[in-house]
Amino acid sequence: xxxxxxxxxxxxxxxxxxxxxxxxxYDYCERYTMTLREIKKLDTRIKTIKKAAQELKxxxxxxxxxDRNAVRILASVKMLEINISDVIDLL
Amino acid sequence: xxxxSRKTDVYWNPITETLPLEQLQELQVKKFKKILKWxxxxxxxxxxxxxxxxxxxxxxxxxxxxxxxxKVEKAMMRDIQxxxxxxxxxxxxxxxxxxxxxxxxxxxxxxxxxQPDTWQDWEWWSECWAYILYSQGYRKTDRVFLPFxxxxxxxxxxxxxxxxxxxxxxxxxxxxxxxxxxxxxxxLRATAMMAxxxxxxxxxxxxxxxxxxxxPRDLTIRKITCAGEPGASIPATKxxxxxxxxxxxxxxxxxxxxxxxxxxxxxQPGGLHINEAMFLVxxxxxxxxxxxxxxxxxxxxxxxxLDRIAQPxxxxxxxxVAEWATDPCPCGRTFRIIRGGVVGRADDITKIKGVLIAPSxxxxxxxxxxxxxxxxxxxxxxKGDLDDITLKIELLSEExxxxxxxxxxLKDQLRLKTNLGxxxxxxPFNSLPRYEVKAKRFxxxxxxx
Numbered sequence: 001x002x003x004x005x006x007x008x009x010x011x012x013x014x015x016x017x018x019x020x021x022x023x024x025x026y027d028y029c030e031r032y033t034m035t036l037r038e039i040k041k042l043d044t045r046i047k048t049i050k051k052a053a054q055e056l057k058x059x060x061x062x063x064x065x066x067d068r069n070a071v072r073i074l075a076s077v078k079m080l081e082i083n084i085s086d087v088i089d090l091l
Numbered sequence: 092x093x094x095x096s097r098k099t100d101v102y103w104n105p106i107t108e109t110l111p112l113e114q115l116q117e118l119q120v121k122k123f124k125k126i127l128k129w130x131x132x133x134x135x136x137x138x139x140x141x142x143x144x145x146x147x148x149x150x151x152x153x154x155x156x157x158x159x160x161x162k163v164e165k166a167m168m169r170d171i172q173x174x175x176x177x178x179x180x181x182x183x184x185x186x187x188x189x190x191x192x193x194x195x196x197x198x199x200x201x202x203x204x205x206q207p208d209t210w211q212d213w214e215w216w217s218e219c220w221a222y223i224l225y226s227q228g229y230r231k232t233d234r235v236f237l238p239f240x241x242x243x244x245x246x247x248x249x250x251x252x253x254x255x256x257x258x259x260x261x262x263x264x265x266x267x268x269x270x271x272x273x274x275x276x277x278x279l280r281a282t283a284m285m286a287x288x289x290x291x292x293x294x295x296x297x298x299x300x301x302x303x304x305x306x307p308r309d310l311t312i313r314k315i316t317c318a319g320e321p322g323a324s325i326p327a328t329k330x331x332x333x334x335x336x337x338x339x340x341x342x343x344x345x346x347x348x349x350x351x352x353x354x355x356x357x358x359q360p361g362g363l364h365i366n367e368a369m370f371l372v373x374x375x376x377x378x379x380x381x382x383x384x385x386x387x388x389x390x391x392x393x394x395x396x397l398d399r400i401a402q403p404x405x406x407x408x409x410x411x412v413a414e415w416a417t418d419p420c421p422c423g424r425t426f427r428i429i430r431g432g433v434v435g436r437a438d439d440i441t442k443i444k445g446v447l448i449a450p451s452x453x454x455x456x457x458x459x460x461x462x463x464x465x466x467x468x469x470x471x472x473x474k475g476d477l478d479d480i481t482l483k484i485e486l487l488s489e490e491x492x493x494x495x496x497x498x499x500x501l502k503d504q505l506r507l508k509t510n511l512g513x514x515x516x517x518x519p520f521n522s523l524p525r526y527e528v529k530a531k532r533f534x535x536x537x538x539x540x
Contacts, residue, residue, distance in 0.1 A: 039106065075211040079218045082369065082398055083104045086122065090114045091106070 036091055043088050046080045053077060101357070101422060103225035107368035108424045115425065119371045120154055122397035123405075127151055127160070130403045133184035136171050137405070157373070158382055162393060162408045165196075168204045168348060179207045185401050194245040196347045206245070206347045207401045213252075215369075215398055216245075216350060220253030222366050223354040226422070227341045228314055229283060231258035236281035236312070238264040238272040238294065245347045247285045250316065259283070273298045276310055283314045288322025288332060289530045291315055292465040295335035307337025315340045320530060321451055323355070324363065324432025327459035342432050344411075349404050350396045353429065360420040362428040371395040372429075374413060377437050386417040386430070391437045410437040412449070441535060443471055444478045446510050450533040453482065456504045462490035462497040466523040471535045478537065482513040485520050 034042075053073040060066035102108045110118070128148040130137035141147070144161045151157060171180035176187050183190075185207075192208035208216065229235065235254045239247045241263060254261045262279060264272045273294060276284070286294070298304040306312065315338050317323035323332070323342035332340045344363055345351035352370040353363040365372045374383040374390035383390040392411045396404040413429035420428055435449035442448075450469065457467045464485035472479045484501070486494060498515060505513055 034106075071210060075209075075214040078211050078398075079214050082215070082218065083107060087106055087110065087118060087368070090110070090117055 039084065039088060039091065042080075043085050046077060046085055049080075050074065050077045101226070102424070103222045104368075108222075108426060110368070110425055112367075112425055112427070115367045116154055118368060119397065120152075120157075123157060123371055123395060124148065124151055126395070126397055126399075126403055126405060129400065130182075130184060130405055134403070135181040136174075137182065137184075137403070157371070157395075157406070160406045162406050163404075164408045165201070165204060165348070165410075169202050172205050178205050179402060182402050183207060184403060185209055190401060193243075194248070194347050195243055197244055204348055208399075209401045212399055212401050213249075216249035217252035217256050219345070219351040219366060219369055220249045221256050222369075223343050223351060224250065224253050224257055224259075224316065226354055226356040226364070226424070227316055228339075228357050229254060229257050229259055233257075233259040233282045233314075234262065234279060235259045236262045236264050236272070236276050236279070236284040238267075238269075238276075238284060238286050238290065241265045245345075247318065249351060250285045250318075269294055269297045270301060273302060273304060273310075276312060277304065280311045282311055283316070284312055285316040285318065287319040287526075287530075288317050288328055289320060289465075289526045291317065291332045291340070292328075292335060293525055295332075296465075306335060310336070312336055313338045316343055317341065318343050318345065321433055321435075322454070325451055325455050325458070327455050327457075328465075331458050331465060344433050346409065348402075349394055349407060349409065350399060352394060352396070353432070355432070356420060356422045356424065358420055358422045360416070360418075360422070360428055362416045362430040363432045364420065364424055364426040364428055367426045369397055371397060374415065377412070377440075383415070386415040389414045389434065392433075411435075412437055412440060439533065441471075443480055444511060448509055448511065452509050453505070454532070456501070456508050457482075457484060460497060460501055460504065462487055462493055463501070464520055464523075466525065467532060468523055469533045471533075471537055473537050480511060480513050481516060483516045483518055483523060485518050485523055488520050 053070050057067055057070035057074070060070060131141055131148045140161050140163070146159060146161070151160065168182070171182045172178060174180040176183060179190075189209050190207040191210045192213050194206045194208070195203040196206070197203065233254070237247050237251055241248070251261055251263065262275065262281060264275060267275060295306050298306050298310070304310065315332065315336060317340060321342075322328040323340050329340050339357075339359070341355045341359070342363060343351060343355065344353040350370065352372065353365050355363050371394065373393045375381060375393055376383060377389075377391050389412055392409045392413055394404065394407050394409050411433045412435045413433050416428035416430040419425070435451055440447060440449045453469055454467070457463055458465060464487055466485050468483040470481045470483070472481070482505070486497065490497060494517070498517070501515065502513070505511065
């Protein structure tokens with residue numbers, strides 16, 4: 001009986017802890033969009049995509065379907081740069 | 092460092108839209124230097140312009156230095172396009188074969204100006220518009236109707252692509268007539284649309300009078316984005332549109348040769364945010380050219396599109412008149428606000444009988460009076476040496492019995508708000524011209540004798 005009461009209390013404690021953790025995590029997401037580290041990760045990926053798209057364009061040879069779609073990818077990458085990469089050194 | 096925001100889902104990009112002003116200005120200087128060098132290196136027109144002014148790209152190091160950069164006027168753009176390469180001229184910064192988009196200005200103020208864009212520029216256009224539409228509450232769940240002609244003018248083209256980018260479902264209402272457009276909106280239960288203020292009011296009128304449709308009751312449009320005319324920033328016109336549709340009406344401002352540079356957010360703060368991550372807006376005194384930083388003083392907008400490459404827009408004298416707002420917006424954006432939007436054009440603000448007047452002041456009065464239709468026309472002429480101003484209005488048929496009190500109210504308000512006396516001409520309802528695009532309601536015939 002004593003054991004069951006202890007288990008119950010422990011369960012409540014654990015449940016409250018998880019709830020509190022979730023609450024704080026939600027609160028964190030609500031208040032902070034991203035950490036600088038996460039934004040830097042975005043920037044790294046943007047650079048990777050840009051390099052890959054430039055290589056794709058260079059390799060496209062006589063295939064317009066590859067060349068022109070690579071140009072479009074690069075235009076979208078430029079928008080990512082405007083939104084992330086251009087700003088990152090100011091944060 | 093962490094970027095903060097109160098509600099993360101209100102921003103298209105919470106990083107740029109909440110960047111403190113100091114950092115935004117740092118970003119603007121960095122980008123300005125880059126676009127200036129780009130134009131200097133790639134365009135004959137820009138190189139000559141800066142060379143003649145004794146300016147090299149390296150001379151611009153701070154925000155203050157930008158004041159030294161020569162201004163570009165629309166008339167210069169018209170001259171440029173007479174040169175090679177055809178049809179754009181020597182302000183073009185990319186090989187002609189990289190141009191994928193042609194648009195031209197409406198020609199309201201003279202010969203149309205041609206505008207080339209690369210695919211990257213076109214992506215940039217829709218990115219600018221994505222900032223606008225997202226701030227006005229457009230989301231993936233919206234079904235957006237575009238009742239415009241999809242023609243040679245940029246108008247709502249980029250709005251179409253931005254809505255798609257956000258994930259909205261977009262219905263192009265291209266060649267349909269007004270009645271067919273209204274019926275399509277009803278049939279498909281569209282939730283948002285984009286049009287000029289004149290057309291928004293005209294559509295509501297047609298819906299009620301010709302189709303027996305009451306837009307707030309029978310249609311599901313709940314947000315409307317306006318462009319092309321300043322109406323959505325004029326309180327009386329905005330109120331008329333919101334009541335006619337039962338929808339929130341938002342303004343946006345842009346131009347073919349500049350881009351979509353300003354917008355009203357969901358908070359409707361009584362002005363327009365400037366997208367300061369993508370544009371540099373400077374206000375200068377109309378007479379002296381002195382830079383205006385303080386709120387409450389009207390000036391002319393000099394604008395730079397910081398990321399547009401095919402035909403760069405650097406220190407463009409837009410002739411638009413605005414003033415900085417005092418208070419920040421409750422939406423949390425740090426992008427500054429111009430109070431009341433674009434309040435006029437430097438070349439529209441004119442002296443009549445010795446009084447400086449902007450046509451928007453007359454619009455505000457006419458549209459604030461119940462019993463008058465939304466259409467009006469102002470004609471300024473000379474009688475001998477004196478200016479003469481005639482205001483043509485339409486009285487709603489059902490308000491004929493209230494003719495005298497309505498006209499008295501109109502005259503009183505005009506005198507109070509514009510300090511001028513007018514010859515009032517009352518015309519039958521539906522007899523003044525209706526416009527689908529840019530309305531020409533202010534006619535100054537003095538210069539033409």
